[in-house]
Amino acid sequence: MATVEVILREKIEKLGAEADVVKVKRGFATNFLLPQGKAFEATKGNLRQIENLKATRAKREGEELSNAEVIANRLKKQRVKMELATGEQGKAFGSITTIDIAKELARIDKKFSSIDRHDILLDKPIKGTGDYEIPVRIHPDVEAFVRINVSAPASEGAAEGEE
DSSP, X not given: OOEEEEEESSOBTTTBOTTOEEEEEHHHIIIIITTTTXXXXXXXXXXXXXXXXXHHHHHHHHHHHXXXXXXXXXXXXXXXXXXXXXXXXSOBSSOBOXXXXXXXXXXXXXXXXXXXXXXXXXXXXXXXOEEEEEEEEEETTEEEEEEEEEEXXXXXXXXHHHO
């Protein structure tokens, strides 16, 4: 049986992923892969183009990873202070969510504005005062922790009531 080499344009189950060069039977290539646009022939010109695409992709991914590591290092050094409104018995009147954390990070440093609220891995909203370490996924390969100090706002009425 004759085989041909093709370059896949998309992931095909049990065959390969996008930009992979695979050998398949000629009939499978001419009757299914090529007409459906799932692959194209592996000619010298197409192979050179794939190498250029892979090199460009690798360079871009490397830059994204190094930028993510820089942001992670800056984030590890950061200590975020936030206030949570509380009542007389210390009961919270709200909570601190990922949206609040993302806004505060963006306000602190412009480099943190690239952190999306979905990247902040908070299990449930913060409803109490104290110190928290919250994981943040900056890149699929880079994760850092942001330290947050949640305190109640100082109120004059609470200070007078304790006397």
